[in-house]
Amino acid sequence: MAPVVALEPLTNAVLGLAAAVLMLAGLLLLQRSVVLLARARTSRREPILSRLVYDAVQASPIQPERLTRLGRFDREVVRSILLGLALDLRGETAEAISELYQHLGFLKRDLARIRSWRATVRAGAAADLGLIRAPQAVPALMTTVDDGDVRVRQAAVWALGQTGSPATLKGLLRLLGDRDLIVAHRAQEILAERGRELADGILAFAENTSSRSGRLAAIQLIGWLRITTGAHLLRTLIGDLDPEIRVKSVKAAAAIGDPGFLEVFHSCLEDSSWPVRCQAAKGLSLFGSPESIPRLSRALRDQHWWVRFYAATALAEAGPAGEAALSSALADTNANVRDMARYLLGRGQAVPVLP
Amino acid sequence: MIHPDLAGFLGWYSASILLFLFATNSYYLILTVAGFWRTVRVLQDVRRPDQRRLLRSPLTPPVSVLAPAFNEEANVVENVRSLLMLDYPLFEVVLINDGSRDRTLGRLVDAFDLRQSARSFERSLPCKTIRGIYESPTYPNLVVMDKVNGGKADALNAGLNLSLYPVFCAIDADSILEPDALLRLVRPFVDAPGVTIAAGGLVRVANGCDIHGGRVHAVQLPRRALPLIQIVEYLRAFLFGRMGWSAGNSLLVISGAFGLFEKRAALLAGGYATDSIGEDMELVVRMHRYRRERRQPYRIGFVPDPICWTEVPDNFRTLRRQRTRWHRGLIDTLIRHRAMIGRPRYGSVGMVSLPGFFVFEMLSPVVELSGYILLLVLWAMGALDASLAGTFFVLAIMYTVLVSTLAVLLEDIAFRRYPHVRDLGLLLGAAILENFGFRQLTVWWRVRAFWEYLRGDLTWGAMERRGVGSRVA
Numbered sequence: 140m141a142p143v144v145a146l147e148p149l150t151n152a153v154l155g156l157a158a159a160v161l162m163l164a165g166l167l168l169l170q171r172s173v174v175l176l177a178r179a180r181t182s183r184r185e186p187i188l189s190r191l192v193y194d195a196v197q198a199s200p201i202q203p204e205r206l207t208r209l210g211r212f213d214r215e216v217v218r219s220i221l222l223g224l225a226l227d228l229r230g231e232t233a234e235a236i237s238e239l240y241q242h243l244g245f246l247k248r249d250l251a252r253i254r255s256w257r258a259t260v261r262a263g264a265a266a267d268l269g270l271i272r273a274p275q276a277v278p279a280l281m282t283t284v285d286d287g288d289v290r291v292r293q294a295a296v297w298a299l300g301q302t303g304s305p306a307t308l309k310g311l312l313r314l315l316g317d318r319d320l321i322v323a324h325r326a327q328e329i330l331a332e333r334g335r336e337l338a339d340g341i342l343a344f345a346e347n348t349s350s351r352s353g354r355l356a357a358i359q360l361i362g363w364l365r366i367t368t369g370a371h372l373l374r375t376l377i378g379d380l381d382p383e384i385r386v387k388s389v390k391a392a393a394a395i396g397d398p399g400f401l402e403v404f405h406s407c408l409e410d411s412s413w414p415v416r417c418q419a420a421k422g423l424s425l426f427g428s429p430e431s432i433p434r435l436s437r438a439l440r441d442q443h444w445w446v447r448f449y450a451a452t453a454l455a456e457a458g459p460a461g462e463a464a465l466s467s468a469l470a471d472t473n474a475n476v477r478d479m480a481r482y483l484l485g486r487g488q489a490v491p492v493l494p
Numbered sequence: 495m496i497h498p499d500l501a502g503f504l505g506w507y508s509a510s511i512l513l514f515l516f517a518t519n520s521y522y523l524i525l526t527v528a529g530f531w532r533t534v535r536v537l538q539d540v541r542r543p544d545q546r547r548l549l550r551s552p553l554t555p556p557v558s559v560l561a562p563a564f565n566e567e568a569n570v571v572e573n574v575r576s577l578l579m580l581d582y583p584l585f586e587v588v589l590i591n592d593g594s595r596d597r598t599l600g601r602l603v604d605a606f607d608l609r610q611s612a613r614s615f616e617r618s619l620p621c622k623t624i625r626g627i628y629e630s631p632t633y634p635n636l637v638v639m640d641k642v643n644g645g646k647a648d649a650l651n652a653g654l655n656l657s658l659y660p661v662f663c664a665i666d667a668d669s670i671l672e673p674d675a676l677l678r679l680v681r682p683f684v685d686a687p688g689v690t691i692a693a694g695g696l697v698r699v700a701n702g703c704d705i706h707g708g709r710v711h712a713v714q715l716p717r718r719a720l721p722l723i724q725i726v727e728y729l730r731a732f733l734f735g736r737m738g739w740s741a742g743n744s745l746l747v748i749s750g751a752f753g754l755f756e757k758r759a760a761l762l763a764g765g766y767a768t769d770s771i772g773e774d775m776e777l778v779v780r781m782h783r784y785r786r787e788r789r790q791p792y793r794i795g796f797v798p799d800p801i802c803w804t805e806v807p808d809n810f811r812t813l814r815r816q817r818t819r820w821h822r823g824l825i826d827t828l829i830r831h832r833a834m835i836g837r838p839r840y841g842s843v844g845m846v847s848l849p850g851f852f853v854f855e856m857l858s859p860v861v862e863l864s865g866y867i868l869l870l871v872l873w874a875m876g877a878l879d880a881s882l883a884g885t886f887f888v889l890a891i892m893y894t895v896l897v898s899t900l901a902v903l904l905e906d907i908a909f910r911r912y913p914h915v916r917d918l919g920l921l922l923g924a925a926i927l928e929n930f931g932f933r934q935l936t937v938w939w940r941v942r943a944f945w946e947y948l949r950g951d952l953t954w955g956a957m958e959r960r961g962v963g964s965r966v967a
Contacts, residue, residue: 149885156892163899164922167906171915226543259538270543290539297547321685328551363552444616482614486629 181216188216192224196235203242218245225270233272240271253279258288265291269298277303281310293325300329305336312337312344315360316353327356331363338366346372355387362391370397377403382412389415393422401426405434408450413443420449427456436464439476447475451483496877504872511865512886514858519893521854522730526897529734530904532741533798537908540678540799548677549583553684556584557676557754558657562649563589563667567596571605573667576708578633582676586635589667590653593622593643602638606630613637613656619765621652646750647766647773654757654765662760664774666751670700670708670803678800679754682793691759691781692794694740694748697732698911699725700803710803715917720813723928724806726921730901733798740796744847746782746827748794750774752802759785759792770830771951772823779831782843798908814939821859821943822951828852859940866934891929898925 188209195203206217221240225233240246249271252264265283268276280302283295296314299307314326334341341364345357358376361369369391376388389407392400400422407419420438423431431453438450451468454461468480496504548554559577563570570589577587591599602608608628615627622644630636641652650664661683663676675695682690702716716722732749739745748755753774760777763784770776778794785792807813828835828851835852837844872878902921905911912918 146879146882146885149882149889153885153889153892156889156896160892160896160899163896163903167899167903167918167922168915170903171906171910171918174910175915262539297543320687320689324553324685324687328547328553331552332550359552444614448614478612478614481612485612 180212184213184216185220188213189220192217192220192239195239196232199235201235201239201242203239206239206243214243217243221245222267222270225272237271237273241273241275246271246273246275250276250279253283258286258291261286261288261291262294265294265298269294269301272302274302274304277307281307284310284314289319289321292319292322296322296325296329300325300333305333308333309337309340312340312357315344315356316348316350320352323352323356327360330360334360335364338364338368341366342369342372345369345376351381351384355383358384358387358391362387362394365395367395367397370395370399374400374403377407382410382415385410385412386414386418389418389422393418393425396425398426398428401428401430405431408434408438413441413446416441417443417445417449420446420453424449424453424456427453427458427461429457429460432457432460432464435461436468439468439471439479440473444475447479451479455483496875501877504868504877508865508868508872508886511861511868512889514861515865515890516893518854518858519890519897521850522735522897523900525738526730526734526901526904527738528741529737530908532737533734533904533908536737536798540681544681545581545674545677548680548684549581551684553687554583554677554680555661555683555687556586556659557582557680558653558659558662558757559585559587559676560650560653560657560662560664561587561589561667562592562646562653563594563598564592564643564646564649565594565596565598566667567594567598567601569668570598571601572708573670574602574606574636576670577665578636579673579708580671580676581673582680584659585676586637586658588653588657589636589638590649591638591640592645592649593641599628599638599640603628606636606638607632608636608638611637615656617655618761619651619655621648621655621768624652627656645768647768647770650773651765651768654760657757660757661754662757663752663754664750665802666804668805669697669751670705670710671752672710672801672803675752675800675802676754679752679797681797682795683754683756686793688756689791690793690795691756691785692748692778693754694736694745694796695752695754695800695802696796696798697728697749697751697802697804699728699806701806701808703803705803713911713913715912715920716808718808719924719927720810720932721806721808722920722924723932726898726902726924726928728806729905730898734901734904736796737798739847740794742842742846743793743795744782744842745794745796746779746843746847746851747775748778748796749802751804752800755781767830770823770826771819772827775823776827776830779827779834779843779848783831783834783840786840786843810935814935817936817939818943818946821856821940822947824851824856825944825947828856859937860944862937863941866937891926894929894933895925898928 191205195201195206209217221236225236228236249264249268252260255261261283265280268280277299280295280299284292284299286292286295296311299311308330311326311329315323317323317326330337330341341357341360345354345361348354348357361373373388373392376384377392379385392403404419404422407415410416410419416438420435423435435450435454439447441447441450451465454465465480465484468476471477561577574587574589589602608630611627611629613627613629622642625640625642628638628640637656639652639656641649654662665671679693679695682693699721700710701721702714703710704712704714715725736745736747750773759781763777763780766773767776781794807816828848834840834844835848869878869883899922902918902925906918912921
């Protein structure tokens with residue numbers, strides 16, 4: 140049989156592949172050796188440098204002189220130690236760390252890195268600036284929030300959340316409706332954590348923004364931060380045509396816990412959207428009011444499981460009268476109603492943790 | 495003397511096989527490189543404070559962890575304890591006892607003080623009869639469902655019905671999750687809720703590791719060759735292969751051992767198919783199909799740093815059952831969704847990943863086996879050019895070894911989970927060793943899977959496990 144493939148090119152290909160395998164294996168050993176050496180050196184130097192960092196930070200004012208004379212490798216180790224400490228520390232020690240970071244020139248370097256042409260470098264610099272919480276970085280971070288790369292933007296938003304003052308954080312409000320969902324969520328997380336002082340701004344944003352996602356995020360913030368002054372706005376939004384706005388508004392209203400919402404929630408039990416009915420029943424479970432019992436008993440017949448579940452939970456929370464309503468539901472002709480009543484009455488201490 | 499036409503055909507056929515093997519290995523090479531590129535990018539985005547942020551964020555969704563269990567009495571208590579200790583803000587563990595014939599349920603009842611509950615739940619998906627639901631006053635986030643045996647897909651559907659939270663994590667009850675695995679895996683759901691509908695985590699081989707108390711305390715390589723070879727295989731196919739597909743939003747497989755799904759998206763797609771042997775892959779493909787047919791934006795991703803440890807077969811009998819089952823599942827899914835293959839409507843899934851799986855995953859064992867048969871035929875006819883055949887064989891091996899070595903190198907750059915230099919040597923040795931016997935056996939088993947599939951065999955076959963919960967192998 141005449142071979143279609145000649146032997147020589149095949150042999151050459153085998154040799155080429157063997158050479159590539161050997162090269163990769165060599166590269167593997169080389170990179171592992173380099174890493175092991177660096178790690179050994181780091182673990183040798185780390186205790187000494189940590190001691191120097193500790194001494195510098197404990198002195199008042201900080202005394203960085205011994206750290207300024209270090210070589211490049213040691214400086215990198217010191218930087219890593221400072222960032223690690225900054226993650227865990229707050230208060231005066233954190234300020235001292237930030238000052239030391241600045242004194243050693245790392246802050247200046249990060250501020251230069253944040254203008255790098257490589258997005259990963261810019262994102263890394265923004266994250267490090269956030270960790271170190273240096274107020275000097277705020278102007279650069281404010282600009283970086285509008286970077287072209289989404290990873291850099293979200294890192295900058297997070298960093299601003301760590302570093303910025305309430306006035307700076309106000310600038311994040313506009314990002315709630317950002318086109319990049321991930322940036323909007325990062326801003327929302329920051330405001331959920333530190334936005335208590337921005338209650339008025341959040342309310343104004345929820346009322347005036349033209350962005351639907353921004354409005355939804357602001358409504359959630361009203362609930363998470365329990366902005367009681369938002370009750371009036373929520374009442375208006377509960378009547379919105381958009382069911383998702385209504386759901387989020389009812390949820391936020393329940394979180395605020397204003398008894399003035401009782402009637403609103405009663406009418407929401409008749410809403411055409413089941414998530415709205417569900418959130419209204421959930422809200423009523425927080426009030427535990429006997430006034431709600433007739434409506435909740437009706438809601439037990441809802442076609443949607445979650446509405447029935449929260450209506451039954453609300454009845455269980457409404458005291459002896461609610462429990463009596465659940466007991467009478469045990470004899471209901473509807474099996475769904477009976478099942479739910481049996482579960483709520485019999486669950487004892489085994490209460491699932493609810494979303 | 496061979497007829498010239500036959501000789502021409504055999505020559506042409508051997509060249510085609512060579513070309514196919516070259517294409518298959520190139521396919522893996524491209525996937526490995528793309529997977530590495532994607533891994534680096536994902537890892538760069540993981541910042542120091544990420545875990546704390548996710549723990550505190552009100553946007554982190556509560557998760558229902560669904561763990562189907564069948565005859566798992568040896569490890570079930572320890573594994574549930576390890577699940578209950580996960581670092582996650584709000585989650586429930588739903589263990590589904592799928593008609594175990596041993597004391598799986600009894601051990602759970604004793605260990606967690608379980609009491610029968612009248613818990614009501616929505617029957618969104620059909621499933622076999624539920625015999626009882628048990629809750630614990632001590633562990634409010636644990637619920638155990640006891641049901642008639644119906645297979646893994648049926649158990650997962652039952653668990654989905656019972657679960658309360660908007661995101662669920664499907665795992666194997668005998669796998670071990672790292673404490674922060676769930677928190678790492680949920681990141682895409684926090685970053686893009688409503689868009690991310692599923693995410694897979696990395697499954698690594700637990701054989702050989704120092705494991706006790708439901709935790710992996712030291713990563714070590716197994717002493718036996720069979721699991722060692724599978725480590726290299728897992729790195730190549732599960733880590734970089736899946737990361738590569740994930741880069742183009744065309745990932746087709748999220749391992750049944752560790753995957754996170756948006757509950758609503760899974761319910762809309764119809765839940766797990768109980769008549770499919772590869773229910774994990776089938777669900778993912780169906781979710782792709784559902785979204786693409788409705789032109790809804792979505793993302794199905796793979797996250798390389800959350801880790802689930804699982805025990806791989808360490809004997810040939812169990813390995814054969816596993817591999818034939820995997821291949822039957824692949825064949826079944828590709829045949830069910832054949833209408834998607836080559837259709838631009840399904841984007842990268844229809845045009846790239848499904849055809850890729852069809853040719854390089856499903857058909858490759860058939861082509862490879864035909865190559866071995868060809869060698870035998872030529873030898874029997876006295877027409878075998880030994881030096882050409884030998885070179886041909888070595889070439890195929892060298893290319894596979896190249897891809898495996900690259901996967902080991904890239905793993906070492908990105909994760910470095912195997913701490914000793916000796917481990918690297920062993921992994922490289924396994925990359926070579928797998929080509930002598932192991933590869934040929936898996937080819938044969940995968941070809942046999944076609945026959946079993948045509949016979950309508952939907953059985954899983956018993957998986958013999960030594961148990962990873964409390965031993966140092």
